Amino acid sequence: MFSRTTISAVAGQALRPRRNPLLSPRFAALQRSFLSTETRQAIDKAVATAPVVLFMKGTPETPQCGFSRASIQILGLQGVDPQKFTAFNVLEDEELRSGIKEYSDWPTIPQLYVDKEFVGGTDIMMSMHQDGSLAKLLEDKEVLVAAEGSDASATSS
Amino acid sequence: SAAVEPPDYLDERERKIFDTVKQELKPTKLEVQDISGGCGSMYALDIVSESFKGLPVIKQHRLVNKILGEEIKNWHGVQLKTKA
Numbered sequence: 001m002f003s004r005t006t007i008s009a010v011a012g013q014a015l016r017p018r019r020n021p022l023l024s025p026r027f028a029a030l031q032r033s034f035l036s037t038e039t040r041q042a043i044d045k046a047v048a049t050a051p052v053v054l055f056m057k058g059t060p061e062t063p064q065c066g067f068s069r070a071s072i073q074i075l076g077l078q079g080v081d082p083q084k085f086t087a088f089n090v091l092e093d094e095e096l097r098s099g100i101k102e103y104s105d106w107p108t109i110p111q112l113y114v115d116k117e118f119v120g121g122t123d124i125m126m127s128m129h130q131d132g133s134l135a136k137l138l139e140d141k142e143v144l145v146a147a148e149g150s151d152a153s154a155t156s157s
Numbered sequence: 158s159a160a161v162e163p164p165d166y167l168d169e170r171e172r173k174i175f176d177t178v179k180q181e182l183k184p185t186k187l188e189v190q191d192i193s194g195g196c197g198s199m200y201a202l203d204i205v206s207e208s209f210k211g212l213p214v215i216k217q218h219r220l221v222n223k224i225l226g227e228e229i230k231n232w233h234g235v236q237l238k239t240k241a
Binding site: 067105106107108118119120121122123124127128 | 214215218219222226229230232234235236237238
């Protein structure tokens with residue numbers, strides 16, 4: 001399906017902010033609900049790295065959660081162009097994992113962004129997949145693999 | 158529309174969730190199920206309510222998130238099915 005997980009250098013760097021005194025254990029309680037400007041800006045950048053962005057557990061090749069796996073499968077079935085897709089593994093980055101929940105005001109992972117707009121999690125992707133609205137959204141945003149001439153399979157005998 | 162009554166087989170936590178949703182959304186259909194094998198860490202909710210009328214699915218889910226806000230934060234996951 002997807003040949004790689006793209007984590008742009010910019011976002012990768014921005015997602016690991018410099019050590020901040022507010023991140024010390026004494027401020028753990030504050031930290032939980034505190035979306036720092038740095039983190040917010042890093043997530044702004046992450047959300048803008050590609051037309052289709054999925055914050056998930058694990059990678060597209062190796063999802064670490066059934067819901068994340070289901071989301072990847074749906075995007076694959078829809079024919080999302082890998083060149084227009086980026087996945088972020090929240091398990092690699094605790095600040096991203098909690099930050100994205102504050103940022104999106106959404107309690108669970110995975111989270112799908114299309115054209116920098118939050119679309120929803122697995123349940124919503126599933127129902128949009130079933131009623132055709134996901135296909136329509138992805139077509140409108142022109143993020144699908146081109147239909148013509150791409151019947152050629154990657155495998156060779 | 159008939160009010161929903163909590164079934165007997167709900168455990169304590171399911172019952173609490175049921176009552177909260179019932180109170181806030183006055184649903185015509187409501188199902189709450191612990192899908193974490195009784196661990197109280199993941200729930201499936203199926204809600205039909207007029208409170209959802211006119212709202213896109215994502216706003217319907219956000220409404221449920223708001224109502225169960227503090228609870229959801231302690232869960233590992235949640236599955237929502239909502240309908241107006």
